[in-house]
Amino acid sequence: MKVTDRDVSYVAELANLELTPEERTAMLRDLNSILDYIDRLNELDTSKVPPMAQVSDRYGVDEGKQGSERFSYASREDILEGLRKSLPHEEALANAPDADGDFFRVPKVIER
Amino acid sequence: MDLKSLTIDAARNAVQTRATTALALAEEHYARIKQEDGQIGAFLTLSKERALEQADRIDRMAAEGKTLPPLGAVPVGIKDVMSTRGVRTTAGSKILKKYIPPYDCTAVARMESAGAVVLGKMNCDEFAMGSSNENSGYHSVRNPRDLSRVPGGSSGGSAAAVAADMAVVTLGSDTGGSIRQPASFCGVVGLMPTYGRVSRYGLIAFASSLDHIGPLAKTVKDAAIVLRTIAGRDPMDPTSADLPVPDYVAELNKPVRGMKLGLAKEYFGDGLDEQVRQAVETAVDKLKRLGCEIVPVSLPHTAYAVPTYYLIATAEASSNLARYDGVRYSHRAHGVKTLSEMYRRSRDEGFGTEVKRRIMLGTYALSAGYYDAYYLKAQKVRTLLTRDFEEAFRKVDAIVTPTSPTAAFRLGEKSNDPLAMYLADIYTVTADLAGIPGISVPCGQTQEKLPIGLQILGKHFDEGTILRVAHAYEQA
Numbered sequence: 001m002k003v004t005d006r007d008v009s010y011v012a013e014l015a016n017l018e019l020t021p022e023e024r025t026a027m028l029r030d031l032n033s034i035l036d037y038i039d040r041l042n043e044l045d046t047s048k049v050p051p052m053a054q055v056s057d058r059y060g061v062d063e064g065k066q067g068s069e070r071f072s073y074a075s076r077e078d079i080l081e082g083l084r085k086s087l088p089h090e091e092a093l094a095n096a097p098d099a100d101g102d103f104f105r106v107p108k109v110i111e112r
Numbered sequence: 113m114d115l116k117s118l119t120i121d122a123a124r125n126a127v128q129t130r131a132t133t134a135l136a137l138a139e140e141h142y143a144r145i146k147q148e149d150g151q152i153g154a155f156l157t158l159s160k161e162r163a164l165e166q167a168d169r170i171d172r173m174a175a176e177g178k179t180l181p182p183l184g185a186v187p188v189g190i191k192d193v194m195s196t197r198g199v200r201t202t203a204g205s206k207i208l209k210k211y212i213p214p215y216d217c218t219a220v221a222r223m224e225s226a227g228a229v230v231l232g233k234m235n236c237d238e239f240a241m242g243s244s245n246e247n248s249g250y251h252s253v254r255n256p257r258d259l260s261r262v263p264g265g266s267s268g269g270s271a272a273a274v275a276a277d278m279a280v281v282t283l284g285s286d287t288g289g290s291i292r293q294p295a296s297f298c299g300v301v302g303l304m305p306t307y308g309r310v311s312r313y314g315l316i317a318f319a320s321s322l323d324h325i326g327p328l329a330k331t332v333k334d335a336a337i338v339l340r341t342i343a344g345r346d347p348m349d350p351t352s353a354d355l356p357v358p359d360y361v362a363e364l365n366k367p368v369r370g371m372k373l374g375l376a377k378e379y380f381g382d383g384l385d386e387q388v389r390q391a392v393e394t395a396v397d398k399l400k401r402l403g404c405e406i407v408p409v410s411l412p413h414t415a416y417a418v419p420t421y422y423l424i425a426t427a428e429a430s431s432n433l434a435r436y437d438g439v440r441y442s443h444r445a446h447g448v449k450t451l452s453e454m455y456r457r458s459r460d461e462g463f464g465t466e467v468k469r470r471i472m473l474g475t476y477a478l479s480a481g482y483y484d485a486y487y488l489k490a491q492k493v494r495t496l497l498t499r500d501f502e503e504a505f506r507k508v509d510a511i512v513t514p515t516s517p518t519a520a521f522r523l524g525e526k527s528n529d530p531l532a533m534y535l536a537d538i539y540t541v542t543a544d545l546a547g548i549p550g551i552s553v554p555c556g557q558t559q560e561k562l563p564i565g566l567q568i569l570g571k572h573f574d575e576g577t578i579l580r581v582a583h584a585y586e587q588a
Contacts, residue, residue, distance in 0.1 A: 003476070015430060015475040016437075017468055018456040030469055030530055031476065037531055038419040041489050044496065051491030052498060054321050055307040055547030059572040060353030074350040083347055084215070091214045095441035104439050109451045 003031045113137065115144055115277040120186050120334045123280055124227070127174050127185035134167035134174070134185035138229050141187040145231070145278045152276055153253045154269040156192050158232040159199040163187070166229045182337055184227030189273045189282035192233040193240050194220050194325070195314040199230075203316045204238040204266075206249040207442045207462025217314025218349070219283060219325045219342040226341045231279055235269030238464045239433065240285055240318045242266050243293060243536040246527050247466045254523070257299055257563060261520035264294030270328045271298040281329040281338055285315060287322045288421050289516075289540025292552035295328050296515035296565025299554045301582070302328045303335040306573045307547035308353035310339075311346030319428035320351075322421075322544045332553060332583040336360035339575060355573060363576035364583040369403030371581065374508035378414035379539055385518045391556040391564040392514045395585065399512065402584055409504040409511060413496045414542060418534055420497065421541040423477050423490035429467075430474030436462060469530060498546040505571045510578050513539050515552040515565030539567060549575045553582040 008028050012019050019027065061070050076082060093099040113132050126132045142160065149155055170185045190196060193203045195213035202208045224230060237247035245253040245268025253268040255261040256276035263272040267284030271294035274282055284291040286304040295302025303326045310325045317323060327338035343357045375396065380389060400406055438444035438458030445457035477486035504511060517538060526533045543550040548569055555566035570578035
């Protein structure tokens with residue numbers, strides 16, 4: 001078993017999930033089963049392989065260019081209302097579970 | 113009008129020549145939805161007001177004798193992971209039960225600018241996480257070809273609606289196979305374009321480096337028309353490629369004779385259903401008769417694709433889904449006293465089991481002490497998987513494989529075994545990781561009359577070639 005009860009609690013806390021006792025039990029079982037399967041990646045020697053985080057830093061761009069130069073087409077001047085107008089206040093708050101007309105409203109932030 | 117096999121051109125021409133109206137066409141589709149969708153469950157929300165307004169606009173154009181745009185009057189469905197201004201968008205999740213987006217997804221806006229009539233939003237697995245549509249926070253979708261079977265996922269509603277003639281085409285999204293696998297299960301065409309070919313702006317993020325928008329359609333030509341419409345640079349998505357968009361429809365009629373198609377043994381190993389194998393081999397014979405040369409290729413790291421995918425996709429998802437905090441637009445639990453309790457309880461109530469499982473796995477893979485062993489390791493194997501394709505594409509123009517190891521399975525068959533469900537994506541995830549395009553085209557059926565899909569994978573930004581091969585196969 002790789003993942004323990006304590007790990008489940010710790011990771012749930014990091015992820016801002018509470019999880020019921022039943023969910024925790026199921027999570028412990030599922031995570032261990034999935035990670036066991038994932039372990040097969042260790043059969044591969046990747047010590048000299050660079051990581052790949054993105055597709056678009058390699059394909060569809062000018063590979064002759066390096067670093068941010070490569071993405072110059074994607075950059076723009078940082079101007080107010082550059083690409084899209086900011087949402088009107090009312091629209092920005094329209095989906096909020098709780099708002100007072102000016103701000104999103106949340107429970108008091110004093111202690112966790 | 114007979115909706116069965118109604119294509120984009122047929123629908124548009126009927127309205128252009130005033131044999132019918134866009135309004136009548138939309139109403140006929142709504143009548144069909146009313147009659148069929150009770151048992152299938154493909155739609156989550158109907159956008160009737162918006163559809164009829166657009167239909168009216170198209171009808172006025174037709175009445176004035178103007179040439180209709182390429183998708184003029186065509187009734188379409190949009191997977192509910194794409195934002196639609198003023199029309200509820202849930203991503204199949206209870207946490208977005210009441211979410212009304214204030215803006216449109218670029219792909220949707222481009223469809224509507226081209227004249228499409230958006231009938232409604234398609235059911236899907238919650239946040240596009242699933243391979244059977246059973247993870248929808250609302251209800252499962254049933255496969256129109258056999259109601260005891262799943263339609264595939266996560267774009268299950270999008271595939272089922274096209275298969276049941278409730279929409280002419282739909283948009284889906286593919287992160288690990290979510291367009292191609294349901295297309296294969298429902299017997300329709302499903303195209304995942306190259307990463308960056310179609311803007312992701314307004315697509316509710318699952319795994320940002322893997323998410324693609326693409327069409328599900330009745331014919332390869334319809335898929336080409338939709339791709340031509342939605343492809344191309346969008347300043348709102350910095351990862352959208354700054355490359356010209358070819359006329360994919362014109363590509364279709366170029367010859368396939370002399371084209372080199374790769375066959376990889378890694379896609380025909382254990383776990384492949386015998387009937388699927390036979391159907392794909394028959395399809396390969398047909399392509400040979402069309403003048404294609406079949407060349408063996410090797411994609412040696414294929415067996416590592418699913419574990420790599422489930423680390424990268426879940427890691428990105430755990431980060432993307434952190435935004436559902438109950439403050440700005442998502443569900444908030446009642447009676448909470450502190451901020452942290454609000455976060456936890458809102459997310460607990462709003463997310464379904466599979467989404468929580470993936471957030472947990474992704475958070476674990478990114479957490480201190482495990483980052484190198486899991487997330488970084490997966491990113492390195494992603495490089496190896498991509499190199500496999502680069503190597504193979506030095507020898508061939510496209511690669512043909514089964515889309516899925518089996519035909520549609522039964523509802524409930526895999527829903528209690530996440531790992532078995534993940535393996536349903538075994539032939540599709542690699543293309544997402546490498547960012548290459550892929551299409552699934554129907555290639556026969558099993559003895560139980562369940563559709564089988566042939567997958568054609570291509571080079572980066574070479575959708576033209578896979579569309580051409582798929583079209584030649586379909587027409588032969």
